[in-house]
Amino acid sequence: MRYRVRHLTEYLYVAPVTLCYNMTHLLPRDTPKQRCLSRNIKVSPTPIYHSAGEDYFGNETYYFSIQEAHKKLAIEVESIFDIDEQDLPNQLSLQVPTxxxxxxxxxxxxxxxxxxxxxxxxxxxxxxxxxxxxxxxxxxxxxxxxxxxxxxxxxxxxxxxxxxxxxxxxxxxxxxxxxxxxxxxxxxxxxxxxxxxxxxxxxxxxxxxxxxxxxxxxxxxxxxxxxxxxxxxxxxxxxxxxxxxxxxxxxxNGQHIITAWGRDYADVSPLQGVIFDGGDSQKLNVSVDVQRL
Structure with missing residues (x-):
């Protein structure tokens, strides 16, 4: 089955953020049953620096920094991939340890x-x-x-x-x-x-x-x-x-799309980083679309 996934994350701040450094786990990884055919990430405002990489667990990462004042941060990721349905393990037919x-x-x-x-x-x-x-x-x-x-x-x-x-x-x-x-x-x-x-x-x-x-x-x-x-x-x-x-x-089997894995959520949180200024509160909006192609 082929899917398109669109994930939009928006942060709205009560005061301008003057500087931010961030890392994302929003780019889906390849696995034996999942093949990413294309991936694209857009950040607004435009980062002054960005770099794709891989973390300790082999997950796809994306680092970026923004040095212009902004009251809204938007991160949009669109990925297309194939997912194969596989025969699930059967404990009755396999020599599985106790x-x-x-x-x-x-x-x-x-x-x-x-x-x-x-x-x-x-x-x-x-x-x-x-x-x-x-x-x-x-x-x-x-x-x-x-x-x-x-x-x-x-x-x-x-x-x-x-x-x-x-x-x-x-x-x-x-x-x-x-x-x-x-x-x-x-x-x-x-x-x-x-x-x-x-x-x-x-x-x-x-x-x-x-x-x-x-x-x-x-x-x-x-x-x-x-x-x-x-x-x-x-x-x-x-x-x-x-x-x-x-x-x-x-x-x-087939409808679950893997982005990342680790010991717990802290290892794979979608966005983590540091901001300067931005006021005493912020609003988060997240929109996700998973579409069969």
């Missing part, structure tokens, strides 16, 4: 791949392991259960027990609070799943990107109605990183 076997492999980590994966066992900016989170996930990720089956069951558990609520949390809401309130958005559910999985000694990483949304039957799709999305992946030997979407209770 959770106990994977924990044992990681304890010895006798290959470069396993040693690199251990990075995703640790705490990070938004991920903090705890006994409470481990207790919530312990039965699902029991030693005798296959890693794939456990991840599928845990994805379904979050979907069944948690409620999508865009007003309940913020980016800094800790996983234990999400557990107590059982509410949040895709970002919270991804962070929560990763926090629980790492708390039981298994590696998980955060994935950001887009999800194609379709209107109800008989209705036209609204411009700008799509949004950024977040999900997680767990490492399975021989298969690599296998993705799961607890917000929608499924394994991504």
């Amino acid at each position: 959770c106990g076997e994977l924990r044992q492999m990681l304890a010895y980590a006798d290959t470069p791949e396993l040693r690199m994966v251990k990075e995703y066992l640790l705490d990070s900016t938004h991920i903090h392991r705890s006994a409470k989170l481990a207790a919530y996930a312990a039965d699902t990720f029991a030693d005798e259960v296959s890693v794939l089956q456990a991840a599928l069951d845990f994805t379904h558990k979050i979907f069944q027990e948690f409620t999508f609520d865009a007003t309940a949390t913020s980016i800094s809401t800790p996983a234990e609070q999400v557990l107590e309130e059982r509410r949040g958005v895709c970002q919270d559910f991804a962070h929560f799943a990763i926090s629980c999985i790492r708390s039981v000694g298994l590696p998980a990483r955060y994935i950001s990107g887009y999800l194609e949304t379709l209107p109800p039957p008989g209705q036209e799709k609204l411009v700008g109605a799509d949004a950024s999305h977040a999900w997680f992946a767990i490492f399975v030997p021989e298969l690599g990183w296998v993705e799961f979407d607890p917000t929608n209770d499924l394994m991504p």
